Amino acid sequence: MSTSFASSLDALSGWRSALLTSLESVARFLTDHELADVQIEAQLAAVRERLAQEKLVVAFVAEFSRGKSELINAVFFADAGRRILPATPGRTTMCPVELAWDGEEAPGLALLPIETRLNGQSLGELRQQPRQWKQIELETKNPERLAETLREVMRTSWVSKDDARALGFWNDETPDDNPPLDEMGRVEVPAWRHALINYPHPLLKQGLVVLDTPGLNAIGAEPELTLSLLPTAHATVFILGADTGVTKSDLAIWRDHLGTDPLSRFVVLNKIDALIDPLASPAVVREQIASQVSETARTLAIPAERVFPLSARQALAARVADDPAGLAESRLPALEDALGAELMPHRRALLERVVVEAAATIENHVARHVLDRRRQLAEQMLELRGLRGKSAGKLQMMLQRVDAETSEFEACTTKLQAMRAVHSRMLKDAMVDLSSDRLREQVGQMQEQMSASLLNLGARKAFVALCQRLHGLLGAAAKRSGEIREMLSATFGKLNTEFGFSLAVNPGPDLERFADELRLIEKSYTQYLGLTQALRLSQPKFMEQFRRMLMSKLRVVFENASAEMELWNKSASAQVDAQLRERRRAFRRRREALERIQAAAGELETRLGELEAQDGRLQGFQGRCEELTGALRRQARSGMRGETATMISIDLPLSDEPEPSMLRHAAQA
Numbered sequence: 001m002s003t004s005f006a007s008s009l010d011a012l013s014g015w016r017s018a019l020l021t022s023l024e025s026v027a028r029f030l031t032d033h034e035l036a037d038v039q040i041e042a043q044l045a046a047v048r049e050r051l052a053q054e055k056l057v058v059a060f061v062a063e064f065s066r067g068k069s070e071l072i073n074a075v076f077f078a079d080a081g082r083r084i085l086p087a088t089p090g091r092t093t094m095c096p097v098e099l100a101w102d103g104e105e106a107p108g109l110a111l112l113p114i115e116t117r118l119n120g121q122s123l124g125e126l127r128q129q130p131r132q133w134k135q136i137e138l139e140t141k142n143p144e145r146l147a148e149t150l151r152e153v154m155r156t157s158w159v160s161k162d163d164a165r166a167l168g169f170w171n172d173e174t175p176d177d178n179p180p181l182d183e184m185g186r187v188e189v190p191a192w193r194h195a196l197i198n199y200p201h202p203l204l205k206q207g208l209v210v211l212d213t214p215g216l217n218a219i220g221a222e223p224e225l226t227l228s229l230l231p232t233a234h235a236t237v238f239i240l241g242a243d244t245g246v247t248k249s250d251l252a253i254w255r256d257h258l259g260t261d262p263l264s265r266f267v268v269l270n271k272i273d274a275l276i277d278p279l280a281s282p283a284v285v286r287e288q289i290a291s292q293v294s295e296t297a298r299t300l301a302i303p304a305e306r307v308f309p310l311s312a313r314q315a316l317a318a319r320v321a322d323d324p325a326g327l328a329e330s331r332l333p334a335l336e337d338a339l340g341a342e343l344m345p346h347r348r349a350l351l352e353r354v355v356v357e358a359a360a361t362i363e364n365h366v367a368r369h370v371l372d373r374r375r376q377l378a379e380q381m382l383e384l385r386g387l388r389g390k391s392a393g394k395l396q397m398m399l400q401r402v403d404a405e406t407s408e409f410e411a412c413t414t415k416l417q418a419m420r421a422v423h424s425r426m427l428k429d430a431m432v433d434l435s436s437d438r439l440r441e442q443v444g445q446m447q448e449q450m451s452a453s454l455l456n457l458g459a460r461k462a463f464v465a466l467c468q469r470l471h472g473l474l475g476a477a478a479k480r481s482g483e484i485r486e487m488l489s490a491t492f493g494k495l496n497t498e499f500g501f502s503l504a505v506n507p508g509p510d511l512e513r514f515a516d517e518l519r520l521i522e523k524s525y526t527q528y529l530g531l532t533q534a535l536r537l538s539q540p541k542f543m544e545q546f547r548r549m550l551m552s553k554l555r556v557v558f559e560n561a562s563a564e565m566e567l568w569n570k571s572a573s574a575q576v577d578a579q580l581r582e583r584r585r586a587f588r589r590r591r592e593a594l595e596r597i598q599a600a601a602g603e604l605e606t607r608l609g610e611l612e613a614q615d616g617r618l619q620g621f622q623g624r625c626e627e628l629t630g631a632l633r634r635q636a637r638s639g640m641r642g643e644t645a646t647m648i649s650i651d652l653p654l655s656d657e658p659e660p661s662m663l664r665h666a667a668q669a
């Protein structure tokens with residue numbers, strides 16, 4: 001499909017895979033030459049994962065029958081040559097439908113039965129349990145069968161009023177919103193709670209996820225949709241009917257779910273074909289559309305440029321018939337252009353920052369590592385040069401000096417042990433505040449307060465209090481981590497002066513990032529608790545679902561914060577271990593060199609030659625590393641043209657005994 005949305009997504013994916021290749025080279029270089037430590041490795045793995053798995057979620061939200069599914073068909077499925085997602089008058093899409101591609105799975109439709117609501121498990125938890133879903137294979141090559149299978153998302157069933165109440169589709173307190181009963185007093189409810197379509201569409205293959213939703217205002221809407229799926233979508237398309245304008249229920253959805261961030265929304269005024277009037281000239285119709293656009297913009301308080309009048313039906317028909325004039329007339333391309341133009345640079349900028357930061361960390365790390373090793377080499381060379389023309393007696397003295405220095409150095413182990421003991425105690429204290437036990441305690445406390453007050457206001461208050469306590473925990477952990485940093489930096493300073501280490505404390509873990517994530521959760525949940533839907537929290541099943549959902553969201557934040565904290569501390573210990581190992585190795589080598597020189601004349605010059613070679617190679621490493629990270633950085637900033645910076649590959653094996661050919665190589669590098 002050659003829409004501009006598709007081609008910008010294409011460019012983004014080309015850029016990402018080029019970056020991944022460069023990142024691979026950097027990682028390989030660091031491992032091959034023993035230049036990485038735990039923190040660098042973890043950071044590289046995290047960046048690689050983000051680049052490879054980063055999803056781009058576009059959600060389509062509207063009251064029922066505004067044309068969400070039809071619009072998705074027109075943008076994504078026109079090449080099937082027919083309507084793929086069911087789009088019919090009246091309520092059609094009965095549950096949220098997620099379209100994505102996971103290459104590890106076969107194309108298929110997975111449906112989560114609505115009854116799973118009764119055990120209080122959240123959607124997030126159920127995603128991890130494939131056996132709870134009904135799996136149906138998709139015949140992607142056969143559009144008729146494909147469309148037929150997808151009609152399953154429309155399925156409903158008739159249940160008693162009690163069952164409907166338990167499932168969350170009947171509320172005695174808001175009788176007006178309840179669905180009509182049939183002659184037997186039964187209520188029609190969706191058969192499925194959520195649908196996942198795994199479909200190998202080129203755009204989905206590039207990490208796009210499309211979320212089609214049922215009319216959001218409908219009673220019984222899944223809280224997870226409002227709380228988790230919509231707030232994390234990267235773009236939200238809100239659809240209105242050009243024939244109806246902004247209705248009262250449209251406005252309610254906008255205000256409740258989208259109004260907090262109006263400027264980032266794409267508003268579609270669909271069905272402009274319905275305005276065509278055989279008795280009016282095209283100019284008059286255009287005029288009408290323009291005035292609907294400005295009217296809509298005014299009502300929603302957004303700039304008119306954010307409103308896209310179009311006809312999804314006409315666009316789908318034109319694409320199926322391969323009719324460019326019809327497509328232009330449908331005005332769909334303007335929306336696609338805007339989606340592409342806005343979404344991609346935004347995603348790109350985010351990933352770019354991640355990559356550039358990683359490049360800087362790697363450079364610093366390698367520079368420090370190389371500097372430390374070169375300093376030790378320089379000391380050894382100085383010592384050996386001093387031996388030129390010296391007697392056997394002098395050599396013997398030198399050997400004694402090395403032994404004395406070695407045992408003097410070994411005195412550091414007691415100090416290191418003491419430091420490690422203090423460090424692990426402090427770390428343990430700091431981690432308690434981020435533990436899941438502590439989190440569960442806090443959420444439990446909120447739940448008690450919520451159950452005590454049945455009113456929404458009370459629920460909201462209990463939630464706000466929880467957030468305050470959680471910010472307190474993050475703050476306490478940050479403070480303790482600051483204390484650890486101070487302790488390490490003081491001890492490192494002493495070790496450096498006393499024992500010649502070159503230990504440096506990295507900038508502490510950035511826990512503020514997790515406070516931001518907490519704030520985001522806070523925002524969407526507080527908004528949700530203000531809605532009338534939240535009344536349902538007074539039902540134990542929904543309270544339980546709400547608690548689990550919240551708990552799983554919060555757990556992610558706290559687990560990540562705790563992992564980051566642990567990693568930072570691990571990297572500090574790893575640095576000490578590495579330098580200790582390196583220093584011991586250096587002492588051993590000095591002793592061996594002296595012994596060899598003692599045994600045979602001529603060894604001195606050979607050994608000096610070796611040391612110089614090692615030094616040359618180390619310098620080469622740093623240059624090569626900067627070359628690689630420089631290329632990575634340039635590539636990250638290169639825009640989405642998928643430019644690949646030229647990669648030269650020199651492989652320098654890190655052995656103690658360099659070959660002469662390698663020395664030349666290193667010198668050239």
Ligand SMILES: Nc1nc2c(ncn2[C@@H]2O[C@H](COP(=O)(O)OP(=O)(O)OP(=O)(O)O)[C@@H](O)[C@H]2O)c(=O)[nH]1
Binds near residue numbers: 063090094
């Ligand atoms: N005339 C006209 N009809 C359209 C257009 N887009 C959608 N429709 C029709 O409107 C009806 C509803 O469209 P859907 O795509 O099912 O609407 P939806 O928003 O997905 O509705 P639910 O799934 O029920 O929430 C269908 O009969 C569509 O064919 C359009 O641009 N013009």
Ligand SMILES: [Mg+2]
Binds near residue numbers: 068069086093213
């Ligand atoms: Mg639909």
